[in-house]
Structures are given as C-alpha cells and as structure tokens.
Amino acid sequence: MEYVERPRSCYIPRKPIPWNAQLEDAPHRNSFASSSGSWSVVSDSLDSIALGDSFSSGSERARHSPKDYRAFSFSRLSTASPGFQVSWLEGYSQSSPAVNPGNAHLRPSDGDKASLFRKKQTFDMYLANVKKTDNANVQYEFALFLLDSIQNRSTESTEMTPDHLRKAAKSILRRLSDRSHPHAQYYLGDGYASGLFSKGAEDYDRAFPLFVAASKHGHVEACYRAALCYELGWGTRVEAARAAQFYRQAASKNHPGAMLRMAQACLTGDMGLGRKRYREGIKWMKRASESSDMQYNSAPYELGLLHESGYGNDVFPDASYAAQLFTRSAELGHAEASYRLGDAYEHGKLHCPRDPQLSIHYYTCAAEQGHPLAMMAICAWYLVGAEPILEQDANEAYEWAKQAADLELPKAQYAVAFFTETGLGCERDPFEASAWYVRAADQGDIRAKQRISTIRAAGGFDVDEGPSKGKKRTDEHRPKWLGIF
Known part of the structure; x- marks a missing residue:
C-alpha cells in the first residue's frame, strides 16, 4: 500500500467569526450528545508516594498519546473536498489504571498549576519512594505524571529540566514493560512512535514490537496500532492478513477506529478479504458510528455519505438522516462534516433550511481545523456580508483567502491574486499578484492561466476595475466575483 504522509499542523484562524447563533434550533442538532472529558494527574495520593505508602487504583480514565501519532486520508468511501483529506486513522484514548497524585498542599502559595518539581531534592524523594513500591500501577502513573509535568511545569526557573523528567519517565516505563505491564508497553511504544522517547524522530522499529506485546495482554489500542503497522509497513513488513486479524480483534472490543477500518475493508474488499461483504461492512459502520468519540469522529460522517446517496439495496437514500449524521461528526470535531453542513x-x-448563522458557524468550525474550502467560504461571506450576523469586510475576506492559499488551494491562490491585483482588502501589488497567478496556474487553475495569457498579450498588467464594495447579499444569490469562488 502506498505510504501516505500525515499533515504536520493545521491553521488556527487569525480572528474568530462573530457568532451569536442559537444552535439549539438547528433541525439536525441535539440528536446526538458528546462530551470530551479531561483528566488530571493531580489529587491527594502523591503524598502517599512521598511517605513510601502504596495505594490502590482509582476510577478508569482515558489517556491521550503524547501527540497525535497519525492522521491519514485514504478513506475509501468519502469524496473529500480538494485540499482537505478525511482521516480514518486518528489518535485514540486507551483506558489505563488511574491513580491521581496530588499537590493540593502547594496551591495556597503557588496556584493550581504549581509544579511539584521546583527542587531536585523533591523529585529525588518521590522517585526513590516510587522505586520502593511493588505496585506497578503506582510506578506507571508516576511515569505519566512526570511526562505531564513537562507540559504543565511553571515558567519559573527550576533545576528539573524537561529532558531530565522525560528520561526518568522512560526508565520507569521500560522497567515496567520488561515486567509485561501492558499499559507501560503501549505508552513506551507510543513514545517511540511519536518521537517523545527518540529525540523527535519516529521510531517504529522499537514501537511495533511493544504494540504487539501489549496487544497480547488485551490492550485494545495497542492491538489497533499493531494493525496499522502491519497494514502500512511501520517497523515491519506489510502483511494485509495480519493487519486484518489485529483490526478484527480490536473491533471485537469496540475500538471505533478498528470498526471503521473493518467496515471499509468489507465494503471495498481490500486488505486480503477478497469478495466484498456489504452487509458486514454496514454492520461495522453502524457500530463504529455509535462508538465514535472526539478522537475517532469519522464513522458518522462516512455513514452519512452512504445515506446521502444510498448504497445498493442495503442503505436507502435519506438526506435528513445524512445531515443528522454529519451533525454528529461535526460536534465531535470532524472538519469535513462541518464544511458539508x-x-x-x-x-x-x-x-436543511437556509440559515446564514448556522452556515457561518459550521464553516468556521471547519476552517479552525485547517479546511481550505471552508476558509474560502468564509471569505465569500465576508465579501458579501450577512447582516446583522456578519458585516461586509474586504480585509477579512482577503485574510481568509490568504490562509487558504497558503494551504495550496488553487482557487484561493487565484483569489489572492485578484485581490492583490485590484487592491481589494489589501494593498495593490501587480508583481505579487503575478506571482500568485503563476502559483495557481502551476496547479492547473484555468482562470489563472487565462489571466496570465491576457497580461502577457497586453504587455503588462491591465488592471480591471474591482467589484463594487457596496454590493450586499441577496436572499437567493451571492455574487461570484470573477468566478473565484
């Protein structure tokens, strides 16, 4: 299978869109509810470690990877908008034994985000007592606490550097991994895969065997990660049959990413499954949709695509239900679903009824996640305005188009060229406009090629008069200035 590079970052908009809409009135909203919980490593039990006491695990909580380990885009079912790719391979939270060490006694003087490790002596005391205990879960939680301290540490000077804390955590996780502690095996493998424990370089040669080892002890997320490695050749050779085996094992334990991958494999017949298995694929798709969360939010969108147009005799077209499923994915943070809404x-x-408020809201949700077409949609709204919701603002329109152009969207590059050529929302600069026309033309934008030909035939820039800035949006139509949208 062809290796697919993951996007390294996404754009956070320079200025949020004014938003006062009452979303509760949306016809496809409120059918699904979602919430994203966050956990804290701070409670009252770290004092027990300092005293050399052991303590038992508390309630289960979700653990996030040190950083999102992959965001791929070869969804077999969706037809994503150009310039933005829909991912079905995303980070997932694996439940782990939870003990909540605390620093409540430091808060009166240092505040809620006080660092326990301002002094090396304090760190050495905690570490020495953690090593004395035979409770593997205590040691595991302390290792995670050390890693969290790197991100939450105070800006004040401290003797404990992030590298020192990271090495101590890695050492603890490695010892626990040697003792076959599944959560430690997974987190150590995830640290290698993300570069946390390998100086920023992804090291799947070390991560893969740890994922396999943890999966043998029933770690669901490790099982899913091992399946990814087998399918994509990360740290091992590509083995579709083994990948399918691990995906099915994780899917049987309600892993939403694995269930979605099994659904796609059944519907397309890939991953060595041979013939297509439509009914089994639909079953997995529905189960994945029901189990979707903030990390795995693609399944409702993919199922919505099936209901939007129908899928053979197994799924009948239902546009209203498709919109409902898109809304669920959008509420979970799915950018393409937000753009479609x-x-x-x-x-x-x-x-869906025509509603500028909801339209701008969902476009903004998608744009905040780096969706270039959503950025261009917001650009268009700013050009024409939607009073009293959104005032016409050519400067903001240019800024949104520029952000989309930086993401290599050809139509956005053409739009920026036009703005720059005419001085709409920015300073007029024919030479910069020419450069943007060339960038758009290089990506196949026909209008940019035509404009370049016109400029060359005229022997230079023959700037046309820009569109009227006073033109307002009508109820039924929105002007498409020079066809840039």
Missing part, C-alpha cells in the same frame, strides 16, 4: 445551511441542501 456549512454548505448545506448556505444553499438549503440535505433538507
């Missing part, structure tokens, strides 16, 4: 509320698609 913005488009639906703008043009009245999927049985």
Whole structure:
C-alpha cells in the first residue's frame, strides 16, 4: 500500500467569526450528545508516594498519546473536498489504571498549576519512594505524571529540566514493560512512535514490537496500532492478513477506529478479504458510528455519505438522516462534516433550511481545523456580508483567502491574486499578484492561466476595475466575483 504522509499542523484562524447563533434550533442538532472529558494527574495520593505508602487504583480514565501519532486520508468511501483529506486513522484514548497524585498542599502559595518539581531534592524523594513500591500501577502513573509535568511545569526557573523528567519517565516505563505491564508497553511504544522517547524522530522499529506485546495482554489500542503497522509497513513488513486479524480483534472490543477500518475493508474488499461483504461492512459502520468519540469522529460522517446517496439495496437514500449524521461528526470535531453542513445551511441542501448563522458557524468550525474550502467560504461571506450576523469586510475576506492559499488551494491562490491585483482588502501589488497567478496556474487553475495569457498579450498588467464594495447579499444569490469562488 502506498505510504501516505500525515499533515504536520493545521491553521488556527487569525480572528474568530462573530457568532451569536442559537444552535439549539438547528433541525439536525441535539440528536446526538458528546462530551470530551479531561483528566488530571493531580489529587491527594502523591503524598502517599512521598511517605513510601502504596495505594490502590482509582476510577478508569482515558489517556491521550503524547501527540497525535497519525492522521491519514485514504478513506475509501468519502469524496473529500480538494485540499482537505478525511482521516480514518486518528489518535485514540486507551483506558489505563488511574491513580491521581496530588499537590493540593502547594496551591495556597503557588496556584493550581504549581509544579511539584521546583527542587531536585523533591523529585529525588518521590522517585526513590516510587522505586520502593511493588505496585506497578503506582510506578506507571508516576511515569505519566512526570511526562505531564513537562507540559504543565511553571515558567519559573527550576533545576528539573524537561529532558531530565522525560528520561526518568522512560526508565520507569521500560522497567515496567520488561515486567509485561501492558499499559507501560503501549505508552513506551507510543513514545517511540511519536518521537517523545527518540529525540523527535519516529521510531517504529522499537514501537511495533511493544504494540504487539501489549496487544497480547488485551490492550485494545495497542492491538489497533499493531494493525496499522502491519497494514502500512511501520517497523515491519506489510502483511494485509495480519493487519486484518489485529483490526478484527480490536473491533471485537469496540475500538471505533478498528470498526471503521473493518467496515471499509468489507465494503471495498481490500486488505486480503477478497469478495466484498456489504452487509458486514454496514454492520461495522453502524457500530463504529455509535462508538465514535472526539478522537475517532469519522464513522458518522462516512455513514452519512452512504445515506446521502444510498448504497445498493442495503442503505436507502435519506438526506435528513445524512445531515443528522454529519451533525454528529461535526460536534465531535470532524472538519469535513462541518464544511458539508456549512454548505448545506448556505444553499438549503440535505433538507436543511437556509440559515446564514448556522452556515457561518459550521464553516468556521471547519476552517479552525485547517479546511481550505471552508476558509474560502468564509471569505465569500465576508465579501458579501450577512447582516446583522456578519458585516461586509474586504480585509477579512482577503485574510481568509490568504490562509487558504497558503494551504495550496488553487482557487484561493487565484483569489489572492485578484485581490492583490485590484487592491481589494489589501494593498495593490501587480508583481505579487503575478506571482500568485503563476502559483495557481502551476496547479492547473484555468482562470489563472487565462489571466496570465491576457497580461502577457497586453504587455503588462491591465488592471480591471474591482467589484463594487457596496454590493450586499441577496436572499437567493451571492455574487461570484470573477468566478473565484
């Protein structure tokens, strides 16, 4: 299978869109509820470690990877908008034994984010007592606490450097991994895969065997990660049959990413499954949709695509239900679903009413996650305005187009060239406009090629008069200036 590079970052908008809409009135909202919990390593038990006492595990909580380990985009079912790719391989939180060490006694003087490790002596005391205990879960939680301290540490000077804390955590996790502690095996492997424990370089040669080892002890996320390694050749050779085996094992334990991958494999017949198994694929898709969360939010969107157009005799077309599923994915943070809803509320698609407020809201949700077409949609809204919700603002329109152009969207590059050529929302600069036209033309934008030909035929820039800044949006139509949208 072809290796697919993951995006390294996403754009956070320079200025948020004014938003006062009452989303509760949206016809496809409130059918699904979601919440994202956060955990804290701070409670009252770290004092027990300092005293040399052992303590038992508390309630289960979700653990996040040190950083998102992959975001791929070869969804077999969706037709994503150009310039943005829909991912079905995303980070997942694996429940682990929870003990909540605390620093409440430091808060009166240092505040809620006080660092326990301002002094090396304090760190050495905790570490020495953790090593004395035979409770593997205590040691595991302390290792995670050390890693969290790196991110939450005070800006004040301290003798404990992040590298010191990271090495101590790695040492603890390695010892626990040698004792076959599944959560330690997974987190150590995740640290190698993310570069946390390998100086920023992804090291799947070390991560893969740790994922396999943890999966043998029933660690669901490790099982899913091992399946990814087998399918994509990370730290091992590509073995589709083994990948399918691990995916099925994780899916049987309700892992939403694994269930979605099994659904796609059944519907497309890939991963060595041979013939297509439509009913089994639909079953996995529905189960994945029901189990979707903030980390795995693609399944409702993928199922919505099936209901939008129908899928053979197994799924009948239902635009309203498709919009409902898109809304669920959007609420869980799925950018493409947010973009589709913005488009639906703008043009009245999927049985959604025309609603500028909801349209701008969902476009903004998608744009905040780096969706270039959503950025261009917001650009268009700023050009025409949607009073009293959004005032016309050519400067903001240019800024949004520029952000989309920086993400290599050809139509955005053409738009920036036009803005720059005419001085709409920015200073007029024919030479910069020419450069943007060339960038858009290099990516196949026909209008940019035509404009370059016109400029060359005229022997230079023959700047046309820009569009009227006073033109307002009508109820039924929005002007497409020079066809840039």
